[in-house]
Amino acid sequence: MESVLTIGEIAKRSGVASSALRFYEEKGLIASERAGSGHRRYPRSTLRRIAFIVFAQRIGLSLDEIGEELAKLPIRRVPTRKDWSRLSSKWLKRIDEKIAEMERLRDGLTSCIGCGCLSFDNCQFANPGDRMAKNGPGPRFWL
Amino acid sequence: MESVLTIGEIAKRSGVASSALRFYEEKGLIASERAGSGHRRYPRSTLRRIAFIVFAQRIGLSLDEIGEELAKLPIRRVPTRKDWSRLSSKWLKRIDEKIAEMERLRDGLTSCIGCGCLSFDNCQFANPGDRMAKNGPGPRFWL
DNA sequence: GTTTGACTTCAAGTTTACTTGAACTTGTAG
DNA sequence: CTACAAGTTCAAGTAAACTTGAAGTCAAAC
Numbered sequence: 001m002e003s004v005l006t007i008g009e010i011a012k013r014s015g016v017a018s019s020a021l022r023f024y025e026e027k028g029l030i031a032s033e034r035a036g037s038g039h040r041r042y043p044r045s046t047l048r049r050i051a052f053i054v055f056a057q058r059i060g061l062s063l064d065e066i067g068e069e070l071a072k073l074p075i076r077r078v079p080t081r082k083d084w085s086r087l088s089s090k091w092l093k094r095i096d097e098k099i100a101e102m103e104r105l106r107d108g109l110t111s112c113i114g115c116g117c118l119s120f121d122n123c124q125f126a127n128p129g130d131r132m133a134k135n136g137p138g139p140r141f142w143l
Numbered sequence: 144m145e146s147v148l149t150i151g152e153i154a155k156r157s158g159v160a161s162s163a164l165r166f167y168e169e170k171g172l173i174a175s176e177r178a179g180s181g182h183r184r185y186p187r188s189t190l191r192r193i194a195f196i197v198f199a200q201r202i203g204l205s206l207d208e209i210g211e212e213l214a215k216l217p218i219r220r221v222p223t224r225k226d227w228s229r230l231s232s233k234w235l236k237r238i239d240e241k242i243a244e245m246e247r248l249r250d251g252l253t254s255c256i257g258c259g260c261l262s263f264d265n266c267q268f269a270n271p272g273d274r275m276a277k278n279g280p281g282p283r284f285w286l
Numbered sequence: 287g288t289t290t291g292a293c294t295t296c297a298a299g300t301t302t303a304c305t306t307g308a309a310c311t312t313g314t315a316g
Numbered sequence: 317c318t319a320c321a322a323g324t325t326c327a328a329g330t331a332a333a334c335t336t337g338a339a340g341t342c343a344a345a346c
Contacts, residue, residue: 008292018293019335027333037342039293059248063333088252095252099245105202106238109231151322161323162305170303180312182323206303 004033004041014050029053029067045078052087059094147176147184157193172196172210188221195230202237
């Protein structure tokens with residue numbers, strides 16, 4: 001196992017298809033050197049970059065957002081643990097928001113929909129105080 | 144306020160654009176009668192149907208899946224609270240799965256990425272026992 | 287030395303969930 | 317009666333995230 005990897009090796013190890021890797025490269029999310037043949041050669045650190053991309057996608061970031069995040073990593077050297085963990089703090093917040101949203105949805109499902117008040121008109125859960133007036137009407141208030 | 148609503152009224156009350164409502168109708172998710180003029184007229188119960196659509200989207204169902212779910216509602220009569228709650232049990236499971244996934248991601252972010260082991264090769268968190276061999280390599284194991 | 291598999295580029299296609307635009311009709315207020 | 321808002325259909329456009337196909341090159345095994 002060499003210290004640089006081909007696109008096929010990266011694909012196999014990361015679980016991300018070669019076509020997707022080329023796409024990410026086109027978008028500037030990852031980078032490669034080229035062998036004399038023109039074939040891509042990736043440094044091992046690319047694997048972690050890809051792990052972060054996959055990870056960030058799962059928590060709901062778009063590739064564009066991920067690109068902005070990755071742009072904060074140092075270019076000149078291989079990122080350290082500290083570089084990575086700086087990025088991840090923002091993501092923790094995002095995860096917690098997602099969890100909170102799902103919990104809100106669960107509450108709505110059991111107490112609001114379950115109780116049959118989903119007609120919006122007179123639902124205490126849907127419209128406590130004046131949430132609806134602030135956010136506009138309709139089911140969007142859960143979000 | 145009549146017992147049937149125009150598309151504009153439904154749009155305003157549900158927070159879903161008229162164009163989206165026509166799209167949903169085309170997909171068979173909602174239905175309308177027509178006034179003599181050809182304009183759509185929706186029964187009030189459509190509002191709840193739309194609330195369910197919006198809700199289900201948030202927990203990750205595609206419109207196709209939502210269509211399948213809604214197809215389980217009775218056609219001949221306005222669905223009761225019980226009809227709705229039958230549907231929602233499946234969704235509770237989905238929500239719990241989502242929450243569980245997010246918690247897994249959070250753990251990964253703090254213990255695995257935070258500790259710097261995201262290179263997959265020798266991460267105890269990423270690969271306890273033989274999870275990786277079973278699910279294939281790469282960051283996908285979180286999912 | 288030839289076959290096979292992995293790689294290259296580039297353009298075009300796919301899916302989901304809508305939105306937008308054009309061209310036209312209906313309903314309502316003054 | 318005349319605006320003007322709101323409705324109609326149908327085709328085409330949009331955005332994200334890739335995938336697929338064509339046409340060709342490169343590397344490793346036999």
